[in-house]
Amino acid sequence: MARAAVLGRLNWRLGEVVELIDETPRVRSIVLDVPDWPGHRAGQHVDVRLTADDGYQAQRSYSIASAPEDRRVTLTVERLPDGEVSTYLVDDLRPGDALELRGPIGGYFAWEAAMGGPLLLVAGGSGIVPLMAMLRHRAVSVPPAAARLIYSSRMWEEIIYRDELERLAGQPDGPEVIHTLTRAQPPGWTGYARRVDSQMLAETVWSPSSMPATFVCGPTSFVEAVSHALVLLGHEAKHIKTERFGPTGG
Amino acid sequence: MAHVSRGFRGKRVDQRDESRLPPGQYLVEDFPVLSAGPTPYTSLEEWSFSITGDASESKTWSWEEFKALPSEDIRTDIHCVTKWSKLDTSWEGVSIDTLLEEVEHDATHVLAFCDGGYTTNLPLEDVVDGQAWIAFAYDGEDLEPEHGGPARLLVPHLYFWKSAKWVRGLRLMDGDEPGFWETYGYHMYGDPWREQRYSGD
Amino acid sequence: MDDADLRVDGNALAGVLGEVFVHEMTSARIACDGCGAVEPIGAEHAYMQAPGIVLRCLHCEDLLLVITRRGGRYRLGFKGSRWLQIG
Numbered sequence: 001m002a003r004a005a006v007l008g009r010l011n012w013r014l015g016e017v018v019e020l021i022d023e024t025p026r027v028r029s030i031v032l033d034v035p036d037w038p039g040h041r042a043g044q045h046v047d048v049r050l051t052a053d054d055g056y057q058a059q060r061s062y063s064i065a066s067a068p069e070d071r072r073v074t075l076t077v078e079r080l081p082d083g084e085v086s087t088y089l090v091d092d093l094r095p096g097d098a099l100e101l102r103g104p105i106g107g108y109f110a111w112e113a114a115m116g117g118p119l120l121l122v123a124g125g126s127g128i129v130p131l132m133a134m135l136r137h138r139a140v141s142v143p144p145a146a147a148r149l150i151y152s153s154r155m156w157e158e159i160i161y162r163d164e165l166e167r168l169a170g171q172p173d174g175p176e177v178i179h180t181l182t183r184a185q186p187p188g189w190t191g192y193a194r195r196v197d198s199q200m201l202a203e204t205v206w207s208p209s210s211m212p213a214t215f216v217c218g219p220t221s222f223v224e225a226v227s228h229a230l231v232l233l234g235h236e237a238k239h240i241k242t243e244r245f246g247p248t249g250g
Numbered sequence: 251m252a253h254v255s256r257g258f259r260g261k262r263v264d265q266r267d268e269s270r271l272p273p274g275q276y277l278v279e280d281f282p283v284l285s286a287g288p289t290p291y292t293s294l295e296e297w298s299f300s301i302t303g304d305a306s307e308s309k310t311w312s313w314e315e316f317k318a319l320p321s322e323d324i325r326t327d328i329h330c331v332t333k334w335s336k337l338d339t340s341w342e343g344v345s346i347d348t349l350l351e352e353v354e355h356d357a358t359h360v361l362a363f364c365d366g367g368y369t370t371n372l373p374l375e376d377v378v379d380g381q382a383w384i385a386f387a388y389d390g391e392d393l394e395p396e397h398g399g400p401a402r403l404l405v406p407h408l409y410f411w412k413s414a415k416w417v418r419g420l421r422l423m424d425g426d427e428p429g430f431w432e433t434y435g436y437h438m439y440g441d442p443w444r445e446q447r448y449s450g451d
Numbered sequence: 452m453d454d455a456d457l458r459v460d461g462n463a464l465a466g467v468l469g470e471v472f473v474h475e476m477t478s479a480r481i482a483c484d485g486c487g488a489v490e491p492i493g494a495e496h497a498y499m500q501a502p503g504i505v506l507r508c509l510h511c512e513d514l515l516l517v518i519t520r521r522g523g524r525y526r527l528g529f530k531g532s533r534w535l536q537i538g
Binding site: 245 | 453455456457458459460461462463465466469470475476477478491492493494
């Protein structure tokens, strides 16, 4: 378990938007160049602050999607129906814009390869973002810990990082990726087609005796149901780290 | 000032009538849910409302007794200390004047107490003379638990943290005592028109 | 809307606590005076949509920590927590 870090003051700084990637119809990744970025651990987040010209401000937290090894900082944001910040970030932001942020933040929900595995990741919707940083970090670490991702999405078109996950899973020593699609499935789908439940976890996770480092992220109700189910299956609560995103996933 | 984000406007609705907005507030059309803890769910069989005090007799109403009291329709603006305001909200409730009619007292202040442990303090003179109600309906429907149902205090001339959700009674006091948010630095009175958000404002 | 919709967890406090403490605080451990449970702040229940931030014990929902701020001044109320272990 990593020791808590002494950070010094957390300051706001400006990052420059260098690239925008449409991951799904509602989700966009924002790649930022952040001068003097101190580096981060997979799982950490940043606070983003928007200021209108009359001084009105809104602030939200977003998980860092990029691996610590990436010199750029990538955030992946889901546009929420009434989200004043997410709507701006997904619809309005352009390359060349500056974005005010501070971080990296958080030490409880973080993983690095030195912590060892096996690594068990359970994601609901946009909860995949910090877990993807962990998988991206794992992909460049040697030797890679065994890793398994259980990822719940509403439908095929809404799986964030879908192609990259397939590519990672196809590599030797790649992570096992198990999708479940809760609302609609493509023709010929043979995978899980329901919300994550005890039965699905019993069939897909390692036994508690393997003592996986477990990270669960997504909407609050998803995270609480999954961690509760894992505990009932015999997993120790202290090895399960959770990050709740609130009602709609960020 | 912080870096201005190109083109960012936020969720504010264009102010149609600036005179109705206290300083520092912005208008919203939804009804944000602010909460300091899990929603209590008290059944109507268990629910009661009490007026208590050291120097006065207590009086308690069951839900049935409470609903049998005369009630009023209230149409009012509400202002939250977190800066949103909502105009022309409609409620139905029992006036605190009606409840206090049945209790003899010489209190100067009240402390509202609620399921979940929340409290807030108010001067007595701010909850009488048609300024405050125990509201059980919002927008024509039973008040939802996340907005304070079955009943909440409604004191619209003060910041909305004083309109305590899940209210179960008023304790009559002969001096002012800070409630929950007041203990943690919020203003003892809370007049939005004088922008009394924090103590010392 | 159910209760889960109203809360997140102590990870959401990392930013504001990072303004006050030099240590990383989501891994700081806090002891509940109500039920005695000890957990990292990151795991506890956080209610962020209020005039202040409220941290409650994930086991018994008792109050652990209340944070209010006015500009650069922070008031931290530790009523309900027995101790906080940092570092």
